[in-house]
Amino acid sequence: MYNKENLTKVKKMDVLAPEVMQAFWAFDKAAVADGAIPAKYKELIAVAVALTTQCPYCIDIHTGNARKAGATEAEIVEAAMAAAALRAGAAVTHATHALQS
Helix, strand or coil: CCCHHHHHHHHHHHHHCHHHHHHHHHHHHHHCCCCCCCHHHHHHHHHHHHHHHCCHHHHHHHHHHHHHCCCCHHHHHHHHHHHHHHHHHHHHHHHHHHCCC
16 A cells, blocks of 8 residues: 555645645644754654654655754664554553453
């Protein structure tokens, strides 16, 4: 199902819903721009979120952006491990719903 060529179809979405897509692109750009949190750290956060949501497109895009922003392989792996810990923690805490009182 994952095919990087699918991303070329985003241009069609830009044409079919121009106002919404322009707003999306502006938001997307602003969300990872330098601010109180530097862009490198925002991209590392994006890597962790992408791994958690398991979006292969986002994983590819944001790991590349993180590297371009100066992230090291060690920082990317630590972001991945933080994401893994949160997913594991969610499974543990949600397991409480499976227990009887």
